[in-house]
Amino acid sequence: xxxxxxxxxxxxxxxxxxxxxxxxxxxxxxxxxxxxxxxxxxxxxxxxxxxxxxxxxxxxxxxxxxxxxxxxxxxxxxxxxxxxxxxxxxxxxxxxxxxxxxxxxxxxxxxxxxxxxxxxxxxxxxxxxxxxxxxxxxxxxxxxxxxxxxxxxxxxxxxxxxxxxxxxxxxxxxxxxxxxxxxxxxxxxxxxxxxxxxxxxxxxxxxxxxxxxxxxxxxxxxxxxxxxxxxxxxxxxxxxxxxxxxxxxxxxxxxxxxxxxxxxxxxxxxxxx
Numbered sequence: 001x002x003x004x005x006x007x008x009x010x011x012x013x014x015x016x017x018x019x020x021x022x023x024x025x026x027x028x029x030x031x032x033x034x035x036x037x038x039x040x041x042x043x044x045x046x047x048x049x050x051x052x053x054x055x056x057x058x059x060x061x062x063x064x065x066x067x068x069x070x071x072x073x074x075x076x077x078x079x080x081x082x083x084x085x086x087x088x089x090x091x092x093x094x095x096x097x098x099x100x101x102x103x104x105x106x107x108x109x110x111x112x113x114x115x116x117x118x119x120x121x122x123x124x125x126x127x128x129x130x131x132x133x134x135x136x137x138x139x140x141x142x143x144x145x146x147x148x149x150x151x152x153x154x155x156x157x158x159x160x161x162x163x164x165x166x167x168x169x170x171x172x173x174x175x176x177x178x179x180x181x182x183x184x185x186x187x188x189x190x191x192x193x194x195x196x197x198x199x200x201x202x203x204x205x206x207x208x209x210x211x212x213x214x215x216x217x218x219x220x221x222x223x224x225x226x227x228x229x230x231x232x233x234x235x236x237x238x239x240x241x242x243x244x245x246x247x248x249x250x251x252x253x254x255x256x257x258x259x260x261x262x263x264x265x266x267x268x269x270x271x272x273x
Contacts, residue, residue: 003060005033005107006086006193010073010186011094013042015049016132017240023136024097026057030104034060037094038080041068071209074202078271081193081201089196092237093187096120097131099236100139106190106235113195115221115228118188118235121145128241145238182230186214188237195226200270205255212252216259224265 007025011018018037025035037050047065054061064080066072081089090106092098109116123131127148199220206213218228259267 003032003034003086005030005088005090005103006036006084007033007090007092007103008036008038008077008080008084009092009094010038010040010077011042012040013046014094015042015046015053017095018050019053020131020136020240021092021094021097022053022057022061024100025059025103027100027136027139028098028103029100030107031059033103034062034085036062036064036080036084038073038076039063039065040071040073040076041066071207072204073209074206074213075204078201078204081196082271084193087193088190089193090190091186091188093239095240095242096187097136097238097240099238102235102237105231109231109234110190110192111229112192113226115184115189115191115195115218115226116231116235117182117184117190117228118231118237119185120188120237120239122239123241124148125241131238131240179229179231181227184214184218184228187239188235189214189228191221191226195221197271198226199224199265200267200272203255203259203267203269204273205269206252208249208252211249212256216256219256219260220265220267223263 009018009021022035039047039050042050042065047063050061050063054063062080062083064076064083066076066079077091088107088110090103106116106118123145127145130148131145199217202213203216203220206216221228
C-alpha cells in the first residue's frame with residue numbers, strides 16, 4: 001500500500017542519534033507514512049545498525065546509500081526523492097527529534113504549489129547528552145526538555161530558541177497566527193513531490209554544508225510560483241547539539257548568485273541529468 005507521506009531523513013554516520021530520531025517518529029499521531037534514510041556514505045557499522053533498526057520499528061524504512069565521496073547531501077536527497085513512494089515529502093535531518101504531532105501537522109497544512117516550513121528548538125550539549133542516555137518511549141520527553149532548556153536559557157545563557165516549543169491548538173492558530181513567507185529550513189520543510197520534481201529536485205553542484213543548498217531550492221521554487229510559507233506554533237522539532245562545520249561558503253555563494261542571475265527554476269544538475 002502506497003503511503004500518503006514520505007519522511008526523508010538526511011544521515012551520515014551517527015546511528016545513535018538516528019535511533020532516538022526513529023523512536024520519536026514511532027510516537028507520531030499520523031500513522032500512514034514511510035521513512036526514507038538518505039545516507040551520504042556511512043560506514044559499514046552504521047549500515048548494519050540501520051538494518052537492525054528496520055526490524056525494530058513498525059513503519060516502513062527505506063535505506064538509500066551512496067559511497068562516501070565528500071559532502072554530497074543534495075545528491076543523496078535526490079536519490080531519496082526518487083525512492084520515496086508518498087505523494088507528499090517531509091524533510092528533516094538525522095539529528096532532529098520530532099514532537100508527536102509533527103507529521104500530522106505537516107500533512108494537514110499542505111497545499112499544492114506551496115512549501116510548508118517550520119523552525120527548530122536548539123538543544124544544548126547537556127540536553128543532547130540527556131536524550132541520548134536512554135530510549136524515548138513516551139512523548140513526555142518534550143516536558144523534560146522544556147524544564148531543562150528553561151534552566152539553561154535563564155541561568156546558563158544558552159541560545160535555545162525554546163519559543164519554538166510553543167504549540168497552539170488549531171482554533172487559536174486560526175485566530176492569532178497569520179501565515180507569511182519564510183525561508184526554507186533544510187531540517188524542517190515539506191512539499192508535494194510533484195512540485196519538487198517540477199524544478200528537478202536539488203542542485204547537486206552544492207558541495208559544501210551550511211549555506212546555499214536549501215536556499216537555492218527555495219529561490220528556484222519561488223521563481224516558479226511555489227512560495228515557502230511558515231507554520232508558526234506547530235511543526236515542533238528538537239535539533240541535537242553538534243559543532244558547526246568550519247567550511248568555505250564562497251563556492252556555494254557564487255553558485256547561488258549564478259542561479260539567481262540566470263533566473264534558474266529547473267536545474268539541469270538535479271534528479272534528471
